[in-house]
Amino acid sequence: MGGGWVLPASDIEAYVNLGIAFALLVVKIFALVSALLYSAESYDAADKLNKVTWCALLGIGVLLQVLPIPIGIVNLVLTVAAFVYLVDVRPALAGLRRRR
Structure with a gap:
C-alpha cells in the first residue's frame, strides 16, 4: 500500500478541536485584556454594561476555557x-477615546 503519513480520523478531529479551543482561548483573553484597559467611566459614557460586569463575564469565560x-x-x-x-x-469604547 502507501508510504504516506496519514492520521486516523479521530486524531484529526482531536487536533481540530484543540485548535478551535486554543483560538477561542486567545479571543477570550484578548477581550478580557481589552476590557481591563478601559476606565469604568468609559463604559458608562458608552451606555454599556459596567466594567465590573464585562470583566467578570470575560474572566469567567477564560477560566472555563482553561479548566477541563x-x-x-x-x-x-x-x-x-x-x-x-x-x-x-x-468599538464603542474606542470611539470615545478618539473623540477626546
Missing part, C-alpha cells in the same frame, strides 16, 4: 459574550 470542566452551554454563552464585547462594546 464540561460545561458546554455556559462556555458557549461566555464565548458569545466575548464576541459581543469585541464587536459592539470595544
